[in-house]
Amino acid sequence: MRIHSIRSVSLNPAPTGPKEFRAGLALLIIVCAIVFADALTPAWFHSRSLLLLVPVAAALTSSVLITTLTVAGAMGAFAYLGWSRPGAAFTSGYVILLVGCLVAALFVAAVREQQRRRLVVSDQVARAVQRAVLRPLPSMVADLRVAEAYLPAAEGALIGGDWYDVQPSRYGVRVVIGDVSGKGLDAIDASAALLGTFRDAGYHEASLQEVARRLEVCMQRHNVWARTVEGREYDGFATALLLNFSDGHMDVIDFGHVPALVVNVRDGAPTEVEFDSALPLGLGELAVGPPAVKRLPFRVGDLLVLVTDGVTESRDVVGDFYPLIDRLRAMAVDGPGPDRLCDALIADVSRYRRRGPADDAAIMVIQREAAVMIEQDSDARRLYEAPPMDW
Template sequence: MERQKLLQFRGHSVTWLVPLLTLLVVAAVDLSTSGDFRVVSWCVFVAALAAVLCGVRTTALFAVLALVTYVGADSAWPAQYREGAGDFLLVLVGGLLSVLAAALRVRGERRMLHMRHVTETTRRTVLRPLPPGWGGLDHAAVYLAADAEARMGGDFYDIQPGPHGTRVLLGDVQGKGLGAVEAAAALLGTFREAGYHEADLATVADRLETRMRRHRAHTAALGRDDGDRFATAVLLGFPEGEHGVVDVVVFGHEAPLAVGRGGVRPLPHGGGLPLGLAELTRGGPPPVLRAAVAPEETLLLVTDGVTEARDRTGAFYPLVDDVADGLVLDPRTAAPGRLVAYVRDRTLRHCGGRLDDDTTIFAVRPRGAGATERGPGGAGAAESGPGGAGRGERTETKAP
């Protein structure tokens, strides 16, 4: 249980010390003061504290100890100074209610942990683990779940190597919940097949658009209210046998950033519509734009949880300027592992840990351009941490 991490000593939970010390203090104060000032009835708070911090059995033990302490301390006084049966019943009933409250709390914690496990398993099914150097790319990713009302978001990313080069996809399905995860899984499935088999990146983009429209039609036929769902995305292609270039297709998303010693610059943006909305125009999928990339430059892709993070004044997080400042202080910030950790920490600092949307930070760089970074976002690492109240974090390199 997470509550056991509140107070530990050498890896063992010592939360029971709080109600124990409270019980000892109440008994000591009651015995050391005059008969006109009795506090022994405060023993009722001991079981209440245990109900908040400890398990059911420990709470029951403290309820009994509190009752025994009350009887012993009250009996030590002459008859005219004793609290009597009224306070005895108070401590007795308070202990019973505390045990009941502890049982309800523990059951709720177990249910929440189970739901967290289900959520993490679902996300790991959608966001498959990526081996280090997968597709010839050094890469790192951080996923921060806003987890509003314990719902999952639709952020997704993947790398697919193939005979025509390595393709990278990052996107964000509109909305939350299992419907968003279902749409993300559909897009990732299409990307993994088309990204491997199709020689033309434009064909991969067209397949993604078609898959999103088919998914929308399916959900609409089922009578669900998310039949108008869409997804913003960035599709990158590293052509086989070509170095220093990357092909870019942007579906209504923020343009990728090239981060290197020379600073931060956005890659070309074709101004395409999100996946599922191409039917609103006659131009079809967005164009494939080719951009030059220096060997030491890392490509940074983020979802709108980063760019739309606000501080207390309502100002958006200045991603480009902040990353540029980080490079001035330490040029090594451009390495994928360091870069995603930097953006994660600065985003959380900017919004005070209050994320309004799920956030994904993904960085890739052709392998061999720099030493593989390990650390926050090191290879194969996975952790949970606070991204605000009730938020979880997933960090891998392949990532509060």
């Protein structure tokens, strides 16, 4: 149930499928039924008038091809009734009305098909943007098993202001999860800028504090660019947790984000991990020094749960906040892996929310496993080490 997961789909609109052919067949059966009903009713009762509705229904539900076939069937039925029942009243006005409805049905079907193609292309562009901003994460990085899920606030949206990623490096596996202030395109724009900086700095920089500094500079530069170049009144900031996993421990820098939770492998009890919180990204000019790095053990089998405030601030019908620790305690009894726990958590949050999501919600679950050896000549090693070059 990875809400944000992307499937590769062609930009070309899908051809007419079995469902549409079945719909067309049903419409033609209705045409035959109308003809049959007209033959059994008196001449003064014009059941054939219902033929006007069939092409309209086809235009609203089917492709141009199916609508054309339905129009042809309706016109054939009309001609047959005029030939087989000459006593029935066929006025010129009635004929003009019928022909007008058939032509209008074809026009509506053509416009609908064009709009459908535009929607298909727009959907694929949105998915490409999503892949660029929130790329699919590997299920296994070094000795870490990773699961993630994303629940956007806006109905039909694919991405929002929450951002997260995993970046392998020779210095350890870097992980980030954060939440940009604001909503809409401004938040997405800032998220994309921060993620791009994290992927570059997380790979190249040896110091986690230097990665943090690069993210701070990125947020400030993004705000300046939005105001001076694009003319937007934007002065955003972002909360975040920045982590580095290496040699059985994790180093963490907290930029005012929702606290992380560690589920102990021994008793399954979730514990909230407190860090020395720094100011959110974008407000670093107000800080008196660099953010503090806290080192914690991360044993084999332990689960680390990272969320955004869209999870902890979800409310039920009576207005109570989502009890993350209590729900995690119940879910962790059976010792689920990251995938099962992540799916169960995002599903539980979805059910808990009162009137749909009020804010984006992102979840990452990370579990340390026994050390994984990477083949020296394996292509996966290039995730951690720069390729050899002569320049």
